[in-house]
Amino acid sequence: MAQRIMKSWEMKGRNLVWAGNPADRKISGIRCELPFGKAMVCGDARHCEDRGPDSEVISGGAPSCDVWLIRSGILRLQRHASNGRRQILSLFFPGEIVGFEGEFREGATVETAMQSSLCSIDRRWFEKMMDQDHSLRTEFSRQKQDQIDRLYWLTWSLGALGPDERISAFLALSTAFMPYQLLPDGTGVLSVCLEIKDIADLLGTTVETISRVVRKLADSGVIEIRDSAHFRLLNLPSLTAFGKIDGIFDRMTIGVSRRRRQLENLAAIGSENTVCFCGR
Amino acid sequence: MAQRIMKSWEMKGRNLVWAGNPADRKISGIRCELPFGKAMVCGDARHCEDRGPDSEVISGGAPSCDVWLIRSGILRLQRHASNGRRQILSLFFPGEIVGFEGEFREGATVETAMQSSLCSIDRRWFEKMMDQDHSLRTEFSRQKQDQIDRLYWLTWSLGALGPDERISAFLALSTAFMPYQLLPDGTGVLSVCLEIKDIADLLGTTVETISRVVRKLADSGVIEIRDSAHFRLLNLPSLTAFGKIDGIFDRMTIGVSRRRRQLENLAAIGSENTVCFCGR
DNA sequence: CGCTTAATTGACACCAGTCAATACCCGTGG
DNA sequence: CCACGGGTATTGACTGGTGTCAATTAAGCG
Numbered sequence: 001m002a003q004r005i006m007k008s009w010e011m012k013g014r015n016l017v018w019a020g021n022p023a024d025r026k027i028s029g030i031r032c033e034l035p036f037g038k039a040m041v042c043g044d045a046r047h048c049e050d051r052g053p054d055s056e057v058i059s060g061g062a063p064s065c066d067v068w069l070i071r072s073g074i075l076r077l078q079r080h081a082s083n084g085r086r087q088i089l090s091l092f093f094p095g096e097i098v099g100f101e102g103e104f105r106e107g108a109t110v111e112t113a114m115q116s117s118l119c120s121i122d123r124r125w126f127e128k129m130m131d132q133d134h135s136l137r138t139e140f141s142r143q144k145q146d147q148i149d150r151l152y153w154l155t156w157s158l159g160a161l162g163p164d165e166r167i168s169a170f171l172a173l174s175t176a177f178m179p180y181q182l183l184p185d186g187t188g189v190l191s192v193c194l195e196i197k198d199i200a201d202l203l204g205t206t207v208e209t210i211s212r213v214v215r216k217l218a219d220s221g222v223i224e225i226r227d228s229a230h231f232r233l234l235n236l237p238s239l240t241a242f243g244k245i246d247g248i249f250d251r252m253t254i255g256v257s258r259r260r261r262q263l264e265n266l267a268a269i270g271s272e273n274t275v276c277f278c279g280r
Numbered sequence: 281m282a283q284r285i286m287k288s289w290e291m292k293g294r295n296l297v298w299a300g301n302p303a304d305r306k307i308s309g310i311r312c313e314l315p316f317g318k319a320m321v322c323g324d325a326r327h328c329e330d331r332g333p334d335s336e337v338i339s340g341g342a343p344s345c346d347v348w349l350i351r352s353g354i355l356r357l358q359r360h361a362s363n364g365r366r367q368i369l370s371l372f373f374p375g376e377i378v379g380f381e382g383e384f385r386e387g388a389t390v391e392t393a394m395q396s397s398l399c400s401i402d403r404r405w406f407e408k409m410m411d412q413d414h415s416l417r418t419e420f421s422r423q424k425q426d427q428i429d430r431l432y433w434l435t436w437s438l439g440a441l442g443p444d445e446r447i448s449a450f451l452a453l454s455t456a457f458m459p460y461q462l463l464p465d466g467t468g469v470l471s472v473c474l475e476i477k478d479i480a481d482l483l484g485t486t487v488e489t490i491s492r493v494v495r496k497l498a499d500s501g502v503i504e505i506r507d508s509a510h511f512r513l514l515n516l517p518s519l520t521a522f523g524k525i526d527g528i529f530d531r532m533t534i535g536v537s538r539r540r541r542q543l544e545n546l547a548a549i550g551s552e553n554t555v556c557f558c559g560r
Numbered sequence: 561c562g563c564t565t566a567a568t569t570g571a572c573a574c575c576a577g578t579c580a581a582t583a584c585c586c587g588t589g590g
Numbered sequence: 591c592c593a594c595g596g597g598t599a600t601t602g603a604c605t606g607g608t609g610t611c612a613a614t615t616a617a618g619c620g
Contacts, residue, residue, distance in 0.1 A: 568614080574607105575606105
């Protein structure tokens with residue numbers, strides 16, 4: 001079974017949907033929703049979009065009239081420097097809402113980092129709901145806080161850690177937001193679904209350095225390289241230790257995991273027993 | 281007059297209060313308040329504290345039962361790495377509220393970066409107000425957004441820019457949150473009220489590099505070094521250009537400036553015509 | 561005036577980015 | 591089935607910037 005899944009990943013290449021939620025397709029094209037506390041944010045199928053990788057979602061200056069809910073995939077917030085360098089400031093994950101409050105200033109853009117399914121929500125309506133519904137506010141500010149935590153980590157590791165430590169930490173964190181197939185022996189196979197260039201630009205380093213560091217990690221027996229996009233993590237604890245995220249791993253991943261689980265449950269049980277507010 | 285003020289800065293050294301608001305002392309020891317929209321957050325004098333530099337305000341893991349309003353001074357959010365390196369993740373300025381929502385995780389601490397006046401607010405009460413008062417929510421989320429913008433800038437410049445560019449940008453930005461005395465000829469004298477070490481740890485570099493870069497800037501005629509804490513900025517536009525903050529300078533400083541102005545006005549006009557909710 | 565501390569300057573080394581060459585993967589076409 | 595080509599990943603050689611360490615100078619303070 002694990003073999004079969006691996007196979008499908010290999011066949012589809014980098015841009016894949018989450019493994020383990022075949023039910024995902026059940027709601028595709030019908031309705032996309034997200035429970036926020038007791039409330040439910042949704043838009044109907046007309047406002048769902050499947051985007052290929054590197055598709056622009058929010059462009060710098062222009063204030064979009066829509067807010068976006070990520071159903072699947074990963075978005076990146078990036079900014080280009082005049083020297084041609086690009087820095088990815090943040091990644092956004094399924095269940096998160098982006099584009100509310102003009103959070104993205106001139107020069108910064110939000111794009112899909114892989115094939116993603118997005119759902120547009122009317123901004124006005126969302127604002128109204130935010131003001132009325134306490135549980136929505138709670139969930140939203142929790143999201144915000146998660147994003148800030150990630151940003152804190154990135155800032156900290158860019159400023160205080162070396163590329164090798166950052167990469168180790170990222171690999172460890174990836175187990176929470178990329179396909180990670182646990183094996184019987186406790187190790188697991190990580191399927192990197194981001195382009196290496198994106199990872200390099202996120203971690204403030206280069207693809208060459210990543211390649212070197214990954215090889216060094218393999219040589220020291222912490223990971224095993226299956227191919228350029230699949231690593232078997234032999235020693236996750238030492239990755240987290242070397243990456244200096246011992247104490248904050250859970251805190252940084254719990255939100256993303258929870259939201260993903262919610263989306264999966266939603267797909268599985270259907271939406272008959274949930275309240276649904278719609279922005280259209 | 282400008283001379284007199286300079287003198288007083290020199291005499292008091294690094295740890296000074298904002299110049300230009302002598303009225304500040306009027307409310308000291310009586311009451312500290314901050315207008316949030318129509319509402320007003322305040323605590324009475326018993327809950328105001330003057331802290332010297334390097335005083336711990338919020339310590340990592342332990343959840344404080346209080347929220348803090350900064351009346352004057354600057355706080356720093358920092359995190360220590362095991363290699364002894366420290367990264368400052370964010371600075372907080374007068375008018376800002378810190379400590380709400382367990383924003384600061386284990387390992388991270390909030391300390392005063394200079395002499396600061398803080399006002400403690402009851403957490404429960406603040407939560408209640410946040411839920412009831414729309415204008416307070418608006419102001420608070422605006423603050424949050426400002427902080428995130430600053431964090432974005434820091435992340436971006438740590439990842440994509442060199443130390444010299446970061447330092448130039450920081451000098452330019454400093455004109456908005458440190459004493460900056462405009463001179464008739466359009467230049468101005470910046471009084472750096474943070475320790476150099478703090479700046480180094482914020483910008484992910486070292487005091488030596490800062491010293492070298494500052495000298496290079498002086499040699500190229502962009503700034504003039506009066507003493508180690510006072511620089512005359514001869515060419516602010518070229519600082520912002522070299523620091524790559526042309527388009528975002530206003531956006532990054534307007535919030536801090538506005539809040540400072542509000543505090544000054546408040547001190548000047550007194551509080552007789554403002555509504556006051558008190559957390560105690 | 562001398563002590564302590566911070567700021568500056570200098571010398572050095574090394575990490576990591578840059579550029580270039582090679583190897584690898586994968587699809588195409590013969 | 592193999593040969594070929596385009597693109598990506600990897601490896602290598604090199605260099606420059608920047609952190610590190612140490613020495614000097616300046617500043618603050620009793």
